[in-house]
Amino acid sequence: MTRKVKSKKNKKDRIRFGFRSLSFRYSIFFILAVMLIFLVSFIYTLIYTLEILAKEAMTDTSNTMELTIAHLEKTFQEVEEVPNVLARFVNTADPNYTEMRKVLQGIVLSEPYVYGTSMAFEPYTFQRDSLYYALYSYQTESGIVTKFLGGASYNYFDKEWYAKAKEAGKPIWTEPYYDEGGGDTLMCTYSVPLFRDIRGEETFIGVITLDISLSAIGKAIAKLKIYETGYAFLVSGDGAILYHPDSSLINQNVFKLAADSVNPRFQSLAGWITDSTEMNKVIILGATTNSTKVEVLPSTGWYLVVVFPIKEMFSDLIDFLKYLGTIFLFSLLAVFIVTILITRRLTKPLRNLVKATHQIGQGDFDLELPRLKRRDEIGVLSKSFSVMLEKLKEHIETLQHTTAEKEKIESELNIAHTIQMGMLPREFPLRTEFELFAMLDSAKAVGGDLYDFFFLDKDHLFMSVGDVSGKGVPASLFMTVVRTLFRSRTMDGQPLHQIMSLINKELCKDNPNVMFVTMVSGIINLKTGTIELCNAGHNLPLIMDREGNVKRLSLFSAIPLGIEDYHGFRTEKIQLNPGDRLVLYTDGITEALNAKGDFYNEALLSGVLKEHHRADVPTLVKQVVSSIHGFAVGVEQADDITLLILGYQKSSDSGEGVIETKAIRIPNQLEQLHVIVQTIEEISRDWNISSKASMELNLVLEEIYTNIVFYAFPDKNEHMIDIKFSLSSSGILEVVIIDDGKYFDLIEASEEVKLDAALEERKVGGLGIHFVKQMMDEMSYERRGGKNVVTLKKHIK
Amino acid sequence: MEITEKKERNCTVVSISGRLDTTNYSVLEKKLMELIDSGEIRLLVNLSGMDYVSSSGLRILLMALKRITMAKGKFVLCSLQENIKEIFEISGFTNIFEICDNEEAGKKAF
Known part of the structure; x- marks a missing residue:
């Protein structure tokens, strides 16, 4: 047994698991599991957070809107309170121009949203001699100015703010307009009809108006800060845009915009205005990521539309998520590395064992296994492995010893066998x-x-x-x-x-x-x-x-x-x-x-x-x-x-004893013919055989022997041919030739040779058997035990 | 076996001595065929030194006789020992070969 096998494969066989290593695979599985769990909880958290955030954002927005609306309402209510005061003032004090101007100017000064205020009377009512009597105080850059309205160029009786209020008999808000007569600003007018008890009859005597500068209202709305790009705008009950951060849209009609434009924002908006049940819904307008909320201002019937960007609404969340995701990825990486390190540490003894097994497999039994103090499965495995190694070592030593002993005994036994067989x-x-x-x-x-x-x-x-x-x-x-x-x-x-x-x-x-x-x-x-x-x-x-x-x-x-x-x-x-x-x-x-x-x-x-x-x-x-x-x-x-x-076998047919025997065994090689020749010489001398008989014996045996050599063995292997000579006391020489070649009866096969044939007819072969027949006294053939046995007899004395 | 040849006036004398058997007949066969092929078809074979001839040896002598006879030449044997003569008799060769008692008589036969 070879103790150490040095192989070229040694290097290749070194234990390198790489991606197939236990630690790597374990870490991957672990990480995948952690990722899955994280992902599920993350998605759940995301959905939940989104819901909450959306809710909160909506609540925030609603609150802001309510505040704005309340603010606006308060303003409007204040504004609406003014005409009543004025009406009482007119009906009770019966003021003159100066008093009236003072009051009007005071209103414009005190009310921040009021651009201007007027009192317009029915023809010949306030002043008996005047068709028109309307006093209008308003803001200019140089201060508050009061002027008379009315005249051929400005027949205020036909104006909306006058006519509608008169017709309605109650306060109205006009649609926004540029007041060409007064200030050049977009404004809406709150017109209140003025009545006086004349002879127990409530008689319409004029209109008190308050011009509300929409730019001032717009400033209040613009204050509504809705995230970064969110905004609010105001739409009148007839669909006119009263305020919009995009000033080009101001005084445009949403219905017209909806009809003209492909912009879906206004189409939807127009829809809600038409169908008030659709209002107050937070919806996402078209493909934009903006959401819109609409509220109605109760006093005016105007709509406050708030557009808030969802993206920004959740931008904090998205930032947070990005942050969280990064943290998560880094944590995952850290967990992965830690897992690998831990499992590598855990499986280190295992890898050492594998390495040791490998070395042992290559015949290095003298390997020292590291002693492990741990008592877990790996510790137990390592311990049993050491025990196994010890046992293996012992076993192999015993085996080597006994094998050597056995081989020694066996070789001695073989020698003994050879000696015994040799005997x-x-x-x-x-x-x-x-x-x-x-x-x-x-x-x-x-x-x-x-x-x-x-x-x-x-x-x-x-x-x-x-x-x-x-x-x-x-x-x-x-x-x-x-x-x-x-x-x-x-x-x-x-x-x-x-x-x-x-x-x-x-x-x-x-x-x-x-x-x-x-x-x-x-x-x-x-x-x-x-x-x-x-x-x-x-x-x-x-x-x-x-x-x-x-x-x-x-x-x-x-x-x-x-x-x-x-x-x-x-x-x-x-x-x-x-x-x-x-x-x-x-x-x-x-x-x-x-x-x-x-x-x-x-x-x-x-x-x-x-x-x-x-x-x-x-x-x-x-x-x-x-x-x-x-x-x-x-x-x-x-x-x-x-x-x-x-x-x-009885030796001789005459019953007389054999006096001489001689036997030879020669292989089927023609070169061995001389053995026969020598043997014949020998027995001729020893047994006193005449030279003529000797030569005849020579001739006959040469014929038979060469015949056997040439024809008996098709297999070309070496075969032995036995020739036994014996001489009986009666002077009969017997020769037995035995070969184990194929069946061949010499006697049967021989042809008669025509001795008196002419030269032309004489055959070149066939003489051999003729010699045998001529020179021997008896000749017999026998197939015995797979052998050809030819027995020849000749009287030699 | 030894084979010697000498050129005489009217024939070639080939002397064969020793033992002619299965193991060496081919030497004689080659020798005689060479002579015949080279036109030596008047051959006197002196067998005075030959003390043994087996059937395979006899076969060569018979072949030589046949070929020379066909080539209209002459093949004569001489000086056969007594036991060789017996073999020739047993073989019936005395009838077909011209055999002289000695070499002189043999030469005269040509």
Whole structure:
């Protein structure tokens, strides 16, 4: 395990959350929430404040208007009081001109709104000789002037102020006019009819007038300060504008203005004047942001119109709101920063943990985690993280330790396995009279099974199969001891049961662990096919005849070797017939389990043996072992599997013993032809074979060998070709050539060569097989166990 | 196997000695075909030194004989060892090859 991984990604992997960081996101959410709450309350407050402000503004305006109206009314009432005084004065004092002038002048002087005042009489009433008699006092720049009115150029009887008052018989206000006769100012006249009791009859004798200067009234109205640009104006009952800050509008008629102008202000205004129910309403005039309030002056029937600008009305509020909004934004920013700072502070340990996890993930387990004193969730997390890290560290250390130990043991076991396997003989004898093959498939690295075989002499072969109790190194060591003992003791030529006894004794001597081995050993006489067997508590061998009939040998079963000093081993003789196969095996075969828990029992073993009874011995062994693996697929092999099969073939057809054998195994490479040549030279010399026969053998084997090399193996892989030579006592040389190539019957394939054909007809090929047929006495082909077996025989003596 | 050739008055003598088998027949094949291709179609093959010939070797001799015969030349063998002669007999080659006992007799055959 690599403790530190240095990676280029390191830099990239650094923890940078930025906008995705907890603190940022938390702050954003927080701010959004705060903003929402603020906004809702702000809007509510705004609406509420607006309402209140509007109400207050209206109240203020109304109050101002009322005050103005009251002021104006007071003025008018004062003005209206004057004629009554004058009337009483005229009727009671019967004044002369001087007295009258004095009174009139006094009125003009004392009443600030009064521009002028007059007393006009009916013809010949005040002064018997005068048609006109009207006295008029008014203001001029140089002071108060009194003059007579009336004359051909100024017939006051027709004037509105006179005629209307006379006609109405009660006081009237005239429409505004420029008094061309008196002052050149716009004025309205209050005309009061004057009556006198003449012979018990109320008789109209003249009119008393008071000219009210509208500019003076206007000054009072102009005093109405309505915010910055707000203003008030006065409209007469007939719609004439009596006062307006815009002096061009003065004396204009609102109805006319409404009709002429597109200005909606006057249209609405005209509407209200026409329909008095619409009055006193605060409305917004047209598209302008101004509001208008109209009040009627009760004494005159005039309208006071107040225009007040909403914008200014709320300008303070708007300023306040702007101020509030700025404050709010700054507060929000401050809250945002504070939130970020707080959450960053809060999550700092978390970020440290993340950083630490990252480092740990890259293999840095020696990292020191910051100790946190806090007891909140993060503190707990950090603490458990430290604990986890400690445990992880411990665990990894333990793991490393055990892994190293395990690897060490495993490598030692592998070496032991190699040594153990090296002890098992792998070179199987190549003899014509028998075939022998064995396999040991260990369950664990070092197993307790063993097999062995070796020649005692030319005709006697020792073989054994055993199973040491237990597995692993002790079993394999014990197995080595057993093998060595057999190798050293069996050479003495003693009977088998004595050898077993002896070895048993030896094994018992120093065996503190009481290990034991079950074993079947045998010595076969290859000439006669007689086999001596001795069984020490092992699985009973099987024997299969040429037809594939399998039976178990019923041997006496003595106790396993190594348990106690024992002398009851028995040697039992069995006669093998040519074609018989002796099968020695360990319980790893019959006790192999499949996934269902069934045993690969003896019956299955017998079945597989019978199925492949025509195969040669190595193939048979391999077939059995692969069938066991197929049976136990998916299940771990529990025990060693050992199988040794000896196939006995009688050496010679005449029944006479083989006196010489020689076998070679060469690969399918043409360059190896010299091995055959050398072997033939060798046996020709040793076995006393004539040079002619030797050369013929050479020719024949070269033909067959080259044939195999060229045609038998389409796969181009290396294959081994076995050639076995044997010489019988009757002087018959037998050569068996075995290859595992594709089916090819040499005899069937050969064509007759026409020896007497003319040159033109002679074929270039085909001579080889002709040689074989010509030079050998017997030739046979057999397909055996997936192999081509060619047997050649030749009498050489 | 060794192959030597020497130019005689009326033929070319090719001497083959040693072992002629599957592993080396192609050397002889090349040699003989070269000679035939270069117009040497009067060949005397001396086999006095040859102690082994396999069927593949015999095949080359047969091919050479066929080609020279077609080219209206002459192909003669001489000085065969006893066991080689037997192989020739078994092969039926004694019927189709002109075989002389020694090189002198062989040269006279041209």
